[in-house]
Amino acid sequence: SQKIEQNSEALNIQEGKTATLTCNYTNYSPAYLQWYRQDPGRGPVFLLLIRENEKEKRKERLKVTFDTTLKQSLFHITASQPADSATYLCAPSNTGKLIFGQGTTLQVKP
Amino acid sequence: GAVVSQHPSRVICKSGTSVKIECRSLDFQATTMFWYRQFPKKSLMLMATSNEGSKATYEQGVEKDKFLINHASLTLSTLTVTSAHPEDSSFYICSAREGTDDYGYTFGSGTRLTVV
Numbered sequence: 001s002q003k004i005e006q007n008s009e010a011l012n013i014q015e016g017k018t019a020t021l022t023c024n025y026t027n028y029s030p031a032y033l034q035w036y037r038q039d040p041g042r043g044p045v046f047l048l049l050i051r052e053n054e055k056e057k058r059k060e061r062l063k064v065t066f067d068t069t070l071k072q073s074l075f076h077i078t079a080s081q082p083a084d085s086a087t088y089l090c091a092p093s094n095t096g097k098l099i100f101g102q103g104t105t106l107q108v109k110p
Numbered sequence: 111g112a113v114v115s116q117h118p119s120r121v122i123c124k125s126g127t128s129v130k131i132e133c134r135s136l137d138f139q140a141t142t143m144f145w146y147r148q149f150p151k152k153s154l155m156l157m158a159t160s161n162e163g164s165k166a167t168y169e170q171g172v173e174k175d176k177f178l179i180n181h182a183s184l185t186l187s188t189l190t191v192t193s194a195h196p197e198d199s200s201f202y203i204c205s206a207r208e209g210t211d212d213y214g215y216t217f218g219s220g221t222r223l224t225v226v
Contacts, residue, residue, distance in 0.1 A: 034214055041222070043116075043203045044154070046214025089153065097144060098205070098215060102153040 002028045006090060006101035013080055014109055021075040021104045023090030030092035033066055033073050038087045038103065047088075048075075080108045112138050112208035116218025123194055123225055131189045131221045133204030139184035140206035144215070145177075148201040160187040160204075194225040 005024045013019050023033070032051045036044035050057045050066045050073065057064045063076040073092070077084050087105045091098040113136040123129050133143055141162045146154040158179050159167040166179035176198075178190040187206075191198050205217040 036214070036217075041201075041220065043114075043205070043217030043220050046216070049214055096142060096207070097156060097159055099156060100153045 002026070002099065004090065004092060004099065004101035006088075006104045008102055008104070010105040010107055012107045012109065015081060017080055019077040019080050019084070019106055019108070021088050021090075021106065023073040023075065023092070023101055025071050025092045028092070028094065029068065031094050033064075033090060033092040034098065035062075035064060035073075035075050036089045036091065036100075038089055040087075044089055044100075077106070080106075082108045082110050084108050112206075112213065112216040114204060114206050114216045114218045116204055116221055118221060119219060120222045121224070123223070125195055125225055126193055128190055128192045129194055129223060131191075131202055131204075131223075133187045133189070133206075133218050135185045135206045135208070135216075138206075138208040140187075140208070141184060143181060143187040143204055143206045145179060145187075145189050146203045146205070148203060148220075150201075154203065157189075162187075191223065194223070196225045199223055199225045 003026045034049045035047045038044040048064045050064045061078045065074045085108050087103040089100045089103045091100045115134045117132045143160040145157045148154045157172045160179045160181040162181045168174050181187040201220050203220040205215045207215045
């Protein structure tokens, strides 16, 4: 069955550093992969989408890579800020419905 | 940008009663909406796909008679938790997509249901 794995341990980094989050998937080949941010008690917010034929995508301080051979996506936040502290969810997909990984909680300390 | 409004944000109900949660796309039409459930410190679990004008598609293990979904118009989907029990207490979130994949999905702000 399809499986999506994100590092369940919280990631703690210092302000100004680059945060790197990992999303691994098995038993399927998604045509695209999305990343979302979720704050406590709120719904997720869309950040970026990357397609299988794209190696890398950027948006402001965010960068996403998609390696279909490794079945992995990396999500980078450069020059991290305390306001970036949240849970980040990945969703590799082939169809219209989104199935999420368990999310990685990022804590950026000032 | 696209906005999805979810109501109510919080609800407390007694065991055995039913609760209705509304999900509206405010500035776009959504032929398909999705309903998720989230337990504390866990990820979102897709419950069902709501299709305008037809029956919802439920994920494996989700009770259709417990979680009634109605998508009566292009901007409104409702989730009714019937005969609620304490184990139904959870955070329920809906989502919809405007346009193409590149815009991602827009989520409602969620409904915290507590059954006492």
